[in-house]
Amino acid sequence: MAYPSHLSAGEIEEFGREMDAIRNEVMDSLGEKDRQYILSLIRWQRSMALAGRIGMMLSLLVSPWSELPWAGWPAFLVLLLGGAALLGISKIIENMEIGHNVMHAQWDWMRDPNIQSNTWEWDNVCPSDQWKHSHNVIHHTWTNVLGKDPDVGYGVMRVTGLQKWHPQFLFNPVINFVLMLMFQWGVALHDLELDKVGKGERSVESIRPMLRRVGWKVVRQLRKDYLLWPAFAAAIAFPVAMLLELNAAPIALAAFLTVVVGNLVANGIRNIWSNMIIFCGHFPTGVHHFTPEEVEGETRAQWYLRQLLGSANIEGGKIFHILSGNLSHQIEHHLFPDVPSNRYPEMSQRVKAVAHRFGLPYNTGSFTRQFGTTTLNIWRYSLPGGSAGH
Amino acid sequence: MQESGSLFGRVTRLAENISDAFAFPLKLSHYVELVNPLWTSHDMQARIVKVWDETATARTITLKPGKNWRSFKPGQHLRVGIDIGGRHFTRTYSISCEPEREDGCFTITVKAIPNGFVSNHIVRQLKVGDYIPIGIAQGDFYLPDAQPVQPLFITAGSGITPIMSMLKSLDAEDRMPHVTHIHYAPQQYDVIFAKQLAALQKKYPRYKLHCIYTRDPGGVDTPEGLKNQHFSQAQLEKYCPDWQTKDVYACGPQPLLDALESFWESQGLRRRLHTERFRAALSVSTEPGQTGTVNFTKSQAQFEGDGTTNLLRLAEDAGLNPTHGCRMGICHACDSVLKEGCVRDMRTNELMREPGTIIQICVCTNVGNTVIDEA
Numbered sequence: 024m025a026y027p028s029h030l031s032a033g034e035i036e037e038f039g040r041e042m043d044a045i046r047n048e049v050m051d052s053l054g055e056k057d058r059q060y061i062l063s064l065i066r067w068q069r070s071m072a073l074a075g076r077i078g079m080m081l082s083l084l085v086s087p088w089s090e091l092p093w094a095g096w097p098a099f100l101v102l103l104l105g106g107a108a109l110l111g112i113s114k115i116i117e118n119m120e121i122g123h124n125v126m127h128a129q130w131d132w133m134r135d136p137n138i139q140s141n142t143w144e145w146d147n148v149c150p151s152d153q154w155k156h157s158h159n160v161i162h163h164t165w166t167n168v169l170g171k172d173p174d175v176g177y178g179v180m181r182v183t184g185l186q187k188w189h190p191q192f193l194f195n196p197v198i199n200f201v202l203m204l205m206f207q208w209g210v211a212l213h214d215l216e217l218d219k220v221g222k223g224e225r226s227v228e229s230i231r232p233m234l235r236r237v238g239w240k241v242v243r244q245l246r247k248d249y250l251l252w253p254a255f256a257a258a259i260a261f262p263v264a265m266l267l268e269l270n271a272a273p274i275a276l277a278a279f280l281t282v283v284v285g286n287l288v289a290n291g292i293r294n295i296w297s298n299m300i301i302f303c304g305h306f307p308t309g310v311h312h313f314t315p316e317e318v319e320g321e322t323r324a325q326w327y328l329r330q331l332l333g334s335a336n337i338e339g340g341k342i343f344h345i346l347s348g349n350l351s352h353q354i355e356h357h358l359f360p361d362v363p364s365n366r367y368p369e370m371s372q373r374v375k376a377v378a379h380r381f382g383l384p385y386n387t388g389s390f391t392r393q394f395g396t397t398t399l400n401i402w403r404y405s406l407p408g409g410s411a412g413h
Numbered sequence: 414m415q416e417s418g419s420l421f422g423r424v425t426r427l428a429e430n431i432s433d434a435f436a437f438p439l440k441l442s443h444y445v446e447l448v449n450p451l452w453t454s455h456d457m458q459a460r461i462v463k464v465w466d467e468t469a470t471a472r473t474i475t476l477k478p479g480k481n482w483r484s485f486k487p488g489q490h491l492r493v494g495i496d497i498g499g500r501h502f503t504r505t506y507s508i509s510c511e512p513e514r515e516d517g518c519f520t521i522t523v524k525a526i527p528n529g530f531v532s533n534h535i536v537r538q539l540k541v542g543d544y545i546p547i548g549i550a551q552g553d554f555y556l557p558d559a560q561p562v563q564p565l566f567i568t569a570g571s572g573i574t575p576i577m578s579m580l581k582s583l584d585a586e587d588r589m590p591h592v593t594h595i596h597y598a599p600q601q602y603d604v605i606f607a608k609q610l611a612a613l614q615k616k617y618p619r620y621k622l623h624c625i626y627t628r629d630p631g632g633v634d635t636p637e638g639l640k641n642q643h644f645s646q647a648q649l650e651k652y653c654p655d656w657q658t659k660d661v662y663a664c665g666p667q668p669l670l671d672a673l674e675s676f677w678e679s680q681g682l683r684r685r686l687h688t689e690r691f692r693a694a695l696s697v698s699t700e701p702g703q704t705g706t707v708n709f710t711k712s713q714a715q716f717e718g719d720g721t722t723n724l725l726r727l728a729e730d731a732g733l734n735p736t737h738g739c740r741m742g743i744c745h746a747c748d749s750v751l752k753e754g755c756v757r758d759m760r761t762n763e764l765m766r767e768p769g770t771i772i773q774i775c776v777c778t779n780v781g782n783t784v785i786d787e788a
Contacts, residue, residue, distance in 0.1 A: 043760075134501040134771070136501070164743065164744060
């Protein structure tokens, strides 16, 4: 039984009104400071992306095979991995704090034609329009409702005892690990509901146009990171190598591969980090799940309550919150998905206080605790059984 | 615009596409913007290089446009984007200088109107060094290129701005014809460009300017005083006896232009009158529960709005199937653009009437007549 029994229907409505009041107050106070936040964030993120790519190019100058005076493995790896890290962090910020939030229409109030939910395409193999459907519409409407919210296990894992156990879930830990490394690919395929297609509940015909769209995005992302930038590096390395009277062709190839590896690392950094943060949103211990029957005829206040009970926060400092796309404030994000994310920290203080007064749980903890219990739960639910009330 | 067939055009476009592919899903221009906003191609911006007060309430802003700027015809206008309190507003202003300027800059002259918060912001808050997004110059209010025209200009207040562009251009091209110019202003120190107009009068005896003041300096606007100075046939006969032969270019507030149009219409000479209207973009606010016609532009459909049911439901009852998601104002899948009219957000009772506002049709209802670009 997922709803707390100590609150009457009327008390839940009061709770809803308090949530509405917090939302309205913040929305009414949006102004220039908020605009400057997102503008400077975008400037920083794009500068970091450029700096990361330039850093990786510069690493070629100190690569062990350049035979230049300051070359060597330590300098080379520092510049290459440093550049990859910068690029990876810029992808993290673009995907999480910028892209995900812009697509939630959090910044549409500015009416800035360059920052609009309907036109923003994010730096990820998943097409923006499919993400907006599977995430904004489906996940945020049906949060944690079994059989309706595809994010409950993503169609491939068992994350709560309420899900019926099948032998396939024995592979939970393996799938979890692979999904972590390849997370943007999982995201890309998310809206296709391949698990339903596999069971015959959805036709292959229905996903064909969506697959084409995914293909459109995948081609351009892969081309950029694994063809164009590496080719650019090779194109510069070749004449420079000739000038230095070195063997130009193998050096150009080495330059190509260096940038490929650097970009793989950058994309991997984004995949791993975003996966860890996102899984902490609904999988730590203490999060509630619901059945479709329980949410039948749900009022707006009950929707607020389900969002509070179904989400979990992570404690951290200011930089951590930005790097996590403020999904460390998953509760506030689920209560107020279209409120600009820079406001979540101040709103969390108020939501916490309201939850306390109404005797409601407020699931928050350290990154270790949230990610630790998430991982333990994924391992635990690979086996049959589990707390029926979770 | 590059011709699609030319080799140069195709090579340039190929180079652009390749360089954009390095920046996907952004464009190269987005990164160039970090270095110099005037070099962008995905967006055109202008830098404010000078501000100058023409009168107590009007200021000329000199702008240096970005790299895709095209020259304009004197009398045309352009859209500018102004950010106030984090929100973006679009307004249209006439260009007030000649296209023959050598420094590549152009000017707009904005008058702060009493309740206009965008115009007040432009006149008082914009500073040198600011960047604002701009559009390309457009409009059909300009003198013919080749035909000799002896124009009659009728302007009032800030309506003088497009005419000033025309006069400066005629001066720069050294082809000032016989011009009669009737200008209405409160008093002489309220005349925008007064000194420049005086200089033109001195240089060209055939430029005849008649300023009609609605009050004396230091005096007060009286209704009687204003009445005496409104446009009338008597005034026209007095300052421009051969008005029937003239092509007339007029710009100013609604009442003046309405009066001019009905007069020229009554004389059967409507074709000779060219007007530039500074349309008010805001519609009148009305009571909740106000019925009206709702127009969905993409489906080209019109239906009755009762002012209490949400627009999504109204559209569906009318047989349409607008894109939507959660139907409760959370997912923004139904986001549509308000083009004209006013809507009310039923969650907060907030009224929205700024054209360009994005509204969620599942939680908004119409207030009177509205035009919406649906999702």
